[in-house]
Amino acid sequence: MKHVKTINTANLKESAVKGGCGECQASCQSACKTSCTVANQKCEHKGK
């Protein structure tokens, strides 16, 4: 494409189909906490 450059290939919808196993870290969004903001977390789903 000449006018557009898409910078990622992931599709959130596809991730939902196999997702939701809950093995990843909890993600407190608050300023006072150790845990992560959600979008920089790692998925820990086994069969992926």
Added chain:
Amino acid sequence: MIHKYELNGYFIVLDVNSGAVHLVDRLIYELLDRLDENLSDNCPPDLLKEFSSRYSQKEILEAYEEIVALYRAGQLFSCDDYDKFANLMVESPVKAMCLHIAHDCNLRCQYCFAGTGEYMGHRQLMSFEVGKAAIDYLIHHSKNRHNLELDFFGGEPLMNFDVVKQVVEYARSQEKLHDKLFRFTITTNGVLLDDDKIDFINREMSNVVLSIDGRKEVNDRVRSRVDGRGCYESILPKFQKLVQARREGPFDQYYVRGTFTKYNKDFANDVLHLNDMGFDQISVEPVVADPSAPYALTEADLPEVFAEYERLAKIMVDRAGTDRDFNFFHFMLDLDQGPCAIKRLRGCGCGNEYVAVTPDGDVYPCHQFVGHEEWKMGNVFDLSIDPDRKKQFAHANVYGKEECRKCWAKFYCSGGCNANSMQYCGDILKPHKLSCEMEKKRLECAIMIQAAACDHK
């Protein structure tokens, strides 16, 4: 739904439901102002006419075709069909716990949400009996979850470090028995750090959070000791030592974290200072406080805060790939391999997947609810957990919150902090607007940094 913005010379378009991010030219950026989900296959004549004073007909038609191609590929104006996953937003096993190992602190930080460690109660250390019962509680309520997290929190956890060690030892002794893997984390203000503690932390804690606000004058103004003196001189060398030693250990995760307030709206300088002091994993976050507090950030501060986030983001773009590269926690974003959409929509999980335990063994939805008696939801000794509360929090996901459902940032923000919503809006389902505005700005910056990296390839 799409979200488009211009930052640092880039025209950026986020397709919300698919998560696709597009760098576009000005023509497409402007065309998108006129288009929505009801896209026709061919460029509407009035659109062609309107743009033809500034662009050639060939260009307009070509750009329009590209828009249609993205739309067909499900990467632009993609529909919201997440409703079918609503059955996954239900009660889940408890997998993470915040252990309030010490309701006491040796600092008197002005903005402390925990009332300098007391949590509206009295100063108290957790006994090993409570810690042990908390581990049993977590194992029991985690059901089939394998990975469990335990965060040592306070007050200041190092004031009760012997119990920290005992709890870690006990939890490790239970791992094989129950097929669990514990991950420990700890947050400390550093005052009591010594070689022994550094060694233990680096050996056992998968993440460690070191609290320091940045430049000496900034840190010492709010993070003071009981006698009023600042703590910067004492903690900085200890943190440097810990981080240096950590490079040899099994875990690489750590971060220095600070809070910025109305007193340092030039907080990018604090981030850079921390980097100059040898840290490369840095988090500096806005204070959340009652608007009447002198250090509180308010709506009037937003333009300055936004400009500062943008300044920091541009500096990071310039430094990327050089030896002065560093991570700013809230600009970290993995656009390709982040968590699944379900996880993103579920939110922080407090009161459902995550709970906090007080020195008495009482269970609360999370550390920020501790001390608010009406939110107590169980006790570790009788393994109780209030099923109605758990259900209430399970439904506090993105789709349970009116504002969040409509928000372009929902897959990255996850619906904000329920405790802040409770405290400032009186309802766990009503987001704290000031926090939302800053979250969205950080996200725009984070996406721009990724776009810039891609552009430079």
